[in-house]
Amino acid sequence: MEYRKLAPSLAAAYERYRQDDVSSLRRQSASLGWVSVDEPAKPTRAVVSLICTPGATLDKVGYEGLEINRGGDRIRTAIVPFDGLETLAEHHEIERIVSAHLMRPYLDAARTSVGLDSFQNTTSLTGKDVLVGIVDTGIDPHHPAFTGRIERIWDQTLHGPGVPEGAYGMELKGSHITQSRDTEGHGSHVSGIFAGADSTYGGVAPDARIVAVKTNFLDPGIIAGVQYVFRIGQEMGLPTVVNLSLGGHYDPHDGSDSMSQAIDDETGPGRIVCCAAGNEGTDDIHARVPVDGTAVKSLPCIPDIKGRRHDFMLNGWYATDSRFEVAVAAPSGHSTEFQPLLPTTQNPAGTYDLPDGKVEIATPETNSLNNDRNFFIMVRPERRSLSPGLLPTWQLLIRGSGASDRGTADVWILDTSGHARFNGPMTSDDMKIGSPGCASSVITVAAYATKTTWEDIDHDQFSAPWLRLHDIADFSSEGPLRDGARKPDVTAPGAMVVSSLSQDSEPDRELTLDTAHVALQGTSMASPFLAGVCALLLERDNNLDPARVKKILKDHSARPHSHAGEFDQKWGYGLIDAAGL
Amino acid sequence: MDYGKLDAPLAVRLAATADDDEARDFPVVIRLTAPPSAEQLATLKAAGVSRVPEGRRTMSADLSRRDLERLSAEPWVLALSLSVQRRPFGGEQSR
Numbered sequence: 001m002e003y004r005k006l007a008p009s010l011a012a013a014y015e016r017y018r019q020d021d022v023s024s025l026r027r028q029s030a031s032l033g034w035v036s037v038d039e040p041a042k043p044t045r046a047v048v049s050l051i052c053t054p055g056a057t058l059d060k061v062g063y064e065g066l067e068i069n070r071g072g073d074r075i076r077t078a079i080v081p082f083d084g085l086e087t088l089a090e091h092h093e094i095e096r097i098v099s100a101h102l103m104r105p106y107l108d109a110a111r112t113s114v115g116l117d118s119f120q121n122t123t124s125l126t127g128k129d130v131l132v133g134i135v136d137t138g139i140d141p142h143h144p145a146f147t148g149r150i151e152r153i154w155d156q157t158l159h160g161p162g163v164p165e166g167a168y169g170m171e172l173k174g175s176h177i178t179q180s181r182d183t184e185g186h187g188s189h190v191s192g193i194f195a196g197a198d199s200t201y202g203g204v205a206p207d208a209r210i211v212a213v214k215t216n217f218l219d220p221g222i223i224a225g226v227q228y229v230f231r232i233g234q235e236m237g238l239p240t241v242v243n244l245s246l247g248g249h250y251d252p253h254d255g256s257d258s259m260s261q262a263i264d265d266e267t268g269p270g271r272i273v274c275c276a277a278g279n280e281g282t283d284d285i286h287a288r289v290p291v292d293g294t295a296v297k298s299l300p301c302i303p304d305i306k307g308r309r310h311d312f313m314l315n316g317w318y319a320t321d322s323r324f325e326v327a328v329a330a331p332s333g334h335s336t337e338f339q340p341l342l343p344t345t346q347n348p349a350g351t352y353d354l355p356d357g358k359v360e361i362a363t364p365e366t367n368s369l370n371n372d373r374n375f376f377i378m379v380r381p382e383r384r385s386l387s388p389g390l391l392p393t394w395q396l397l398i399r400g401s402g403a404s405d406r407g408t409a410d411v412w413i414l415d416t417s418g419h420a421r422f423n424g425p426m427t428s429d430d431m432k433i434g435s436p437g438c439a440s441s442v443i444t445v446a447a448y449a450t451k452t453t454w455e456d457i458d459h460d461q462f463s464a465p466w467l468r469l470h471d472i473a474d475f476s477s478e479g480p481l482r483d484g485a486r487k488p489d490v491t492a493p494g495a496m497v498v499s500s501l502s503q504d505s506e507p508d509r510e511l512t513l514d515t516a517h518v519a520l521q522g523t524s525m526a527s528p529f530l531a532g533v534c535a536l537l538l539e540r541d542n543n544l545d546p547a548r549v550k551k552i553l554k555d556h557s558a559r560p561h562s563h564a565g566e567f568d569q570k571w572g573y574g575l576i577d578a579a580g581l
Numbered sequence: 582m583d584y585g586k587l588d589a590p591l592a593v594r595l596a597a598t599a600d601d602d603e604a605r606d607f608p609v610v611i612r613l614t615a616p617p618s619a620e621q622l623a624t625l626k627a628a629g630v631s632r633v634p635e636g637r638r639t640m641s642a643d644l645s646r647r648d649l650e651r652l653s654a655e656p657w658v659l660a661l662s663l664s665v666q667r668r669p670f671g672g673e674q675s676r
Binding site for chain 2: 136137162164165166167184186189190217218219220222223224227231245246247248250257258259261262265276277278279313315344345346347348349350351360361362363364365366367368369374375376378416418494520521522523524525527
């Protein structure tokens, strides 16, 4: 049996069938089209979709009870006895076998709640002759929502010669796009919201052409991915919208970092980028430390709120008219010395070995991109808490170099797991939009809840009590930027949003609605929704630049019970009202 | 080395990495003051920047300590930043 050709749900069902687990099969039979589960006289059969090679004839596929619909080309439907699945899976013209699923007779709440259906019904805009780019975890090339519309995939994780923008990865076209898999599922979900063609959970720009970059999530890969998509758009002569549902906090949070600048370079008339604001609205990852002369300020840092040992980093920024010194105290009480600003003629990084771990501190004199001052600290804890039951707490210590050195240091704590936090009164809820969401030309999107209950694939009901229906999602990261610039720009549906399920991913079962759809939340979901709206605007006027698109969006957005044009650091200019665009 | 053009994470990486001048241990994003001239392009290629997208001011490469030193000395190189990992903003449940 070639299990790789079976969609995960079908492979699992086949195993249960082989183990004679009838009760499990019966439970799923209603939603997945499996028939005769309880009838010993008839073979248990599955209604499936067959994804075939181009021009497949399937003439010589034979098995008792197998019925293949002869309509269609690459996608055929069939009823197959479970015992015949092996025959189908081993056929060279069949690439994939996917369970059928029952359609639900309602549109997803996200579209209707912001007037998108009304807008599209009035204007007939569908993203036709617009290129949409997704730089993400990939796209499921087999998903019917994207059939025939994926122009290219640059899979940066495959071994290959790369593209002009980067000498790594493999560019895939035509039938070769199936070599790329979206095992995380994030990119396929994002793509479905952006441009999925789906009768039940339709994307915003279902006629757009698609270029997907499966990125390695490193800065160079992301930058090159954006450059790549815009080059393809230029070669095709199409206006282009790129979605970036990703980010981080290594930057100064003012749009001056290299990635933000590189993305600003790419945008222009007919070239738009949308980006997620981030999901750290309730996470204590930012602190404002008021420094007044040589008095030492102490900021508690918890490497991992679950108590695990993790490296963490501190990224601090302040104005150039002050000179601060920084040190780190370990949970045991041992501390590094205070490190002052170091001149550009020497490496500004010092290393300190403490009993609790290693600390590396960089205090460069200035930063060449924005001329502000930056300190960066890497802490590598080497043992667990000395007090069982207590979270090990490190301290960032800051003071002015002299009595006249005053100001505020904005500091972000970051780590690879996303579990590092500050503690204490200096934590601050604002300024949590990092790069590339802080790029000035990018349209940065906050998330709004349009669905808080859903029914999963097993017909179990679930709810999201952490969300308030028709309100901003608490997890949506706040602005403004560190220099006071207004971000996010606008708000769009981002929780819970139903969209395409990659057949190569394994989402939580309770979030899986059927074999083709999954419900996810995040500003990652809000950004492609807004990017889709931008694609519609470019279809109407392919010369719109970011400033004009932003003005249109802001003029048609508002917080509930507020007027358009009012900025809020959580909502930006408010929830988009597409009906009047 | 003009450390004023290196970002702080890159300075930390340099301090923590063994002194092998030729090892390409430093994945960086390079920001120029303007798209490179032919002469500047040759300098970039000589430093190990294998792909320079046409007309762009931002590119990336895995550089050695010696390459970093060479490029940081060029007046048309604005900044050198350590490549860092980003992450997607969705999918997880906030419970």
